[in-house]
Amino acid sequence: MNTNPKHEHGLNAPHADKLYIGGHWVAPSSTETFQVLNCASEEVVAHVAKANKPDIAAAVQAARHAFDHSPWPRMAPAERAAYLEKMAQRFEALNDEFARVWTTETGILYKIAKPRIGLFLSGAFRQYAAMASSHPFVEPVRSASGHQAYRVQEPVGVVAAIVPWNGPAALMAYKVAPALLAGCTVIIKCSPEAxxxxxxxxxxxxxxxxxxxxxxxxxxxxxxxxxxVRDPGVDKITFTGSTAAGRRIGAVAAERVARVTLELGGKSPAVLLDDYDIEAAAQMLGAPYYSYMSGQVCHSLTRIIVPRRKHDAMVQALSAIAQGMVLGNPMDEAVTMGPLAMARQRDSVERMVAQSLAEGARLATGGRRPAHLDHGFFYEPTVLADVDNRSFAARNEFFGPVLSVIAADSEQHAIDMANDTIFGLNAVVFTHDTERAMHAARQLRAGSVGHNASRTDFSIGFGGFKQSGIGREGGADGLAAFLESKVIVLDQAAQ
Structure with missing residues (x-):
C-alpha cells in the first residue's frame, strides 16, 4: 500500500496491517482485511486489518488493565491535560493528512475538510485540556448532618468509542479527549468504510x-x-451512528446496565416564518447542505417548512441552487459537491427517493446519478416538493443530498409539524425578529436550534431529544459523560 497521503491512489494509514492494542501495533488474529475505496473514483486506496472477537477481547483486556493498574486514572487532571496538549500539537502538524483521508474516504470537499479538521481535532483537545483547571473534580460541601463532605467526580472506567464513517476524526476527538481528561481508558472502534x-x-x-x-x-x-458492547470489561459505550444501530446498542448495554452516550439520526426542520426572505433562506439551506458531505450529516436540515404561499418560491429557489452545483472530484477546488461515501449509501438514497415519489412527493430537480460521471458514488442534488409531513419523505433520514419542502398553514402549524417526528437533533428558525426566534426555538424539541442558519456548536454541547440520542458530546456536558459522581462524608465537622 502506498502510504503517501498526497498520492491519488494511496492513503496514509500507518501500520495498516495491524491493530493498536496495549501500546503496541500488533498483528490481528486473522489475515482478513477491509478494503478502503476512494469514493470519487472507486479505486482501492488501502487495506486495513480486520479485528475479530479475539482482538476485541485483547483490546478490552489492555484497556481494563490500564484502568485498574496503571497510574493513568490516578493522575491529577493537569497531568493528563499535558498529554492532550501534546496531541493537539501533533494534530495540527498532520492537519493536511487528516483532511485528505477524510475527503478520500467520505467525499467531503477538501477545501471544506482542511480548515474544519483542525477546529475539530486540535480544538477539542485544547478545550478539554483547559478544563483540567476549571472543572470541579473535587468540591468540598457541608452534609445535612453538619459533617465535612466532598463531591468527587471520578472516571467512569473503560470506554468503547464507536465512531461512524462520515466524520471519524472529529467524532473520535469529541469522544476520546474528554474521556482521557476524565481518567478513562479507551477502545476506539473504527468503521470498516473509513x-x-x-x-x-x-x-x-x-x-x-x-x-x-x-x-x-x-x-x-x-x-x-x-x-x-457486550464485554463486561467495558463500563461505558459512546456511539455515533444510525438510530437503528443505537437502539440495538442501548438494548445490549441495558442488559448489564452499562453507561451509554448515543448520538443518533435526525430529520431536522428549518422553519421559515412569514417575515423572512425566501432567497436569503434558500442560500443558507441549499449550497451549504449539498456542499457539506453531500448531506451525509446527522444534523442536516432536510425538512424545509415554509408558509404555504411561499412553497413554490422556495422550491424554485432551492432547485436553482441544486442545478448550479458542480459535481466531481472533491479534491478539485472548482467542485462544489462531492460523492456519497459508498455504493450502498447511494443505492439507499435512490430507493428512498423512489418511494417518496411513489407516495406523492413531486421531483422538482435531481433524483438521478449524474450522466457525465461514470465513476464514483455520485448522486444529483435533489429537491422534493409538495411533501406531506406524515409521508415517508418527511419521516425518514435519507443521509444524502435530498431536501423536502413542506407547506405550513401558520407559524404554530409549522412548529407542530417540526416536532411531529421521532427525531430531535437540530432545527433552525428563520425570522428577522429575535424575540420571535427565541419564542419558536423554545417550542422546538431539538438539542440545537439555530437562528437564520444552522448553528450547532460542539464547544458548548451537542446531542438530541427523543430518538436522536441520549446524552451530550462537547463542552462541560461532554466531560460529565465520562465521570461518575461520588459523595464522601467524613467523621469530622464541616469547616
Missing amino acids: PCSGHLFAHICDEVGLPPGVVNMVTADREASEAL
Missing part, C-alpha cells in the same frame, strides 16, 4: 507516549462490534 483516520489517531497516541492500554484502536464489523 478507518484510516483511526490509524493516524492511534499513531499520535503512540508518538506522545500515552501509557500502554490507555488508548487502543481496532477496525471491526458489526459482529465484533457487538462483542465489544
